[in-house]
Amino acid sequence: MSLRRARAAWATRPERSNVAMLKLMSWISLRLGRPAGRGVLHLIAAYFLLFAPSARRASRAYLHRVLEQRPGLRASYRHIHSFAATIHDRIYLLNDRFDLFDLRIEGEAVMLDALADGRGALLFGAHLGSFEVVRAIGRRHPQVRVALAMFPDNARRIGAALDAINPAARPDIIALGRMDAMLQVRERLLQGQFVGVLADRTPGDEATRPVPVLGAEAPLPLGPLRMAAMLRSRVIFMAGLYLGGNRYAIRFAQIADFSDCSADAREVQIDAALHRYAALIEDCCRQAPYNWFNFFDFWPARPASPCADAC
DSSP: OOHHHHHHHHHHSOOSSOHHHHHHHHHHHHHHOHHHHHHTHHHHHHHHHHHOHHHHHHHHHHHHHHHSSOOOHHHHHHHHHHHHHHHHHHHHHTTTOGGGSEEEEEOHHHHHHHHHHTOOEEEEEOSBBOSGGGGHHHHHOTTOOEEEEEOHHHHHHHHHHHHHHOGGGOOEEEETTSTTHHHHHHHHHHTTOEEEEEOSOOSSSOOEEEEEETTEEEEEESHHHHHHHHTTOEEEEEEEEEOSTTEEEEEEEEEEEOTTOOTTTHHHHHHHHHHHHHHHHHHHHHHSGGGBOOOSOOSSOGGGSTTTTTO
16 A cells, blocks of 8 residues: 555544444443443453554554554553543543543643734644643633634544534534635634644645654645645644543644745745644654554555564
């Protein structure tokens, strides 16, 4: 499989979860409590470890990079369990049960500064940790309003999941790939809002650029940063890292500010911002290595992988 096809495969891979299961888990978790709900996670993690070989291979390849040693089944199990735990915690976070969690916020001043200047900002996340827990900043500062920009298929899946958990929690979603998407993003920014984008992968043939991440070049999408440059927007990195139990570390850090970006310097600034984004992703992976939730071949062809023989 080519790298482009491998990276796009996530967009067409069938969903293993379903609405009925989410509704059942929500009922168990909200009525019997978080400990009861977490008890089921071990079965879910074991199932994926045994019956999702492509995800298991991707997990082992990533863990070899970040841990710098050959991972065993225990490490892969912990990786998958962490993913399941963040999905499970989504049930509580989308029902505003932030009181159940021990949350630490780093870089809050970056968000407050963007809020104060009234220009809004693009929030660049990745498939890293929990996006829902990042909403804690809105709980502390109700004036923070966030729209999500995502591709239509993702929006449909997210919408179905939210309807199963809490229909009232549906966010403001901007569908990327449509003619008016850029205008909608611009409108939100002019209103001083934030627009969240998961900027670490692309569903198709969009332009990418190879950037070092965890010791090897990974092709990261250029589209989100080109959009930021065209809109002359500030770009802020966001991540909600799961630390085990009920603990999360929420991080914000400025990636770039394109407000004074000239046409001549645009590509240079985009390249610098892309490297800054990649460095922040790598730093988060080092801090919380079991939070990387891209369960596919994120790096170039497997022979270049440090665990090609083991995977």
